[in-house]
Amino acid sequence: MSQTIYCIRTPRLIVRCWEPADAPSLREAKNTSKEHLLPWLPWALEEPTDLATNLALIRGWRAQFDTDQDYVYGIFDRADGRVLGGAGMHVRIGKRAREIGYWVRADAINRGYATETAAALTRIGFEIMGLERIEIHCDVRNVRSAAVPARLGFVHEANLRRRAISADAPADSMIWTMFADEYPGSPVARVTIEAFDVLGDRVAAAAG
Template sequence: MEWAKRYPMNVTQQAGQLRRMRGLFDLGQDFAYGVFSRDGSEVLGGTGLHPRVGEGALEIGYWISASHTGRGLATEIAGALTRVAFEVEGVRRVEIHCDPRNVRSAAVARRLGFVHEGTLRQRLVAPDGTLRDTMSWTLLSEEYPASPAAATVTEAFDVLGQKLL
């Protein structure tokens, strides 16, 4: 994960990172979200829709705090963002990328109906400098309606509070 190379950060650096992410969101260029407990008191993870995979496509990225894995949060998050990508943004393709050693992340893609297109060898540089493979999972717009992702219960609202889903 490219963003992981920047951590740990001090408070000033993190504030700058959050400002940058907010600016990209406001410009419609990248969409990062926090994942919080229901009462908002705890950060459980993060997620986003990223346009870095080509025209008419979005990549879903997510991470869940180690103390909150195994509860279905990543599946719920990825399912919700898949719906937003297809039903709100109107993309043709949604991708999920993960390290082959990340069995849980691959299971998320599989559970939502994504197809494993392949594993790209030595594609990413890890924070420790080693080269790592990455799996590419894809769901196409024509496959989406019959996928488990389409059945994800989701509500989405725009900045004015108008319901999108």
Template structure:
């Protein structure tokens, strides 16, 4: 019988210098939806969930689904808040988790009003540390559209290696063209 790796303890909330990261909870959908609506122009080229204007109810359902997946340790989404004001900033987390290796992928998006302040670098840096030092991950990936310069800047600033670019890898989120995917990784 194959030995299955035990899932380590997963923090529901943790802090960085300026940020609080915590798992989604009931009622978070309103703040997340407001941030999505305020950031539609910046997010729409890259993210499938903003191709149509989500209702507050849609976002609340998505947030609750994320809460359940977090509890099951299948997808660890963290909402990002300003530590001082508790204002919602964005979302990040681990997906495509394989606890047996262990490896995982980090994804993220930020509200336009908070973009350019280093918050996402701070949040992803903290997640990278959590993955490497607490979860003992052997591999962490960040995948993003090759044309998404802002998203690519995060792994580049954090010292992730660009392992390659998959050409004509996926359809764009609007379904109109093929896109290239950059794969960044940190391994230990």
């Protein structure tokens, strides 16, 4: 059985693989967050997008997820199921390594949801997927994004020149890194999660 994690429960969130039925909620979350996302995520230029576009997006993410090509998750409020944002465990940085990305809808920032999501993904990365390295990349000007890995104990390893994907002129990209042997003593290891596989069976229950 694959150890692909389809769903993670944290104290306040459900971080799970997108489903086609999420398309209207994803659309609403992105469309109402355009100005907030635009400086850092070029795809926000396309907003507002219609339902068919969001459905196609989710089907594409889902196809990649189900075939272990890449892992894009939705972030949902555990209490009411509302879409709070999105995240990724991207495979593009090499074997036994993942790059975590995230965005939170404009009216849900400043509550710790991005940090809780990144912590949950980091936990499954090291505890279940057996990764050696997890990275978070962000534009050097994106102070709120850089605060997430800093809070979790990632190390600011380097700035890569003109490598940020931000929507306007090229900027330098910060690389934040955590290795497997740094994880047990980090703040990440204190975040409580439950993780579930594709069948909905619980894979891990870790107390904070």
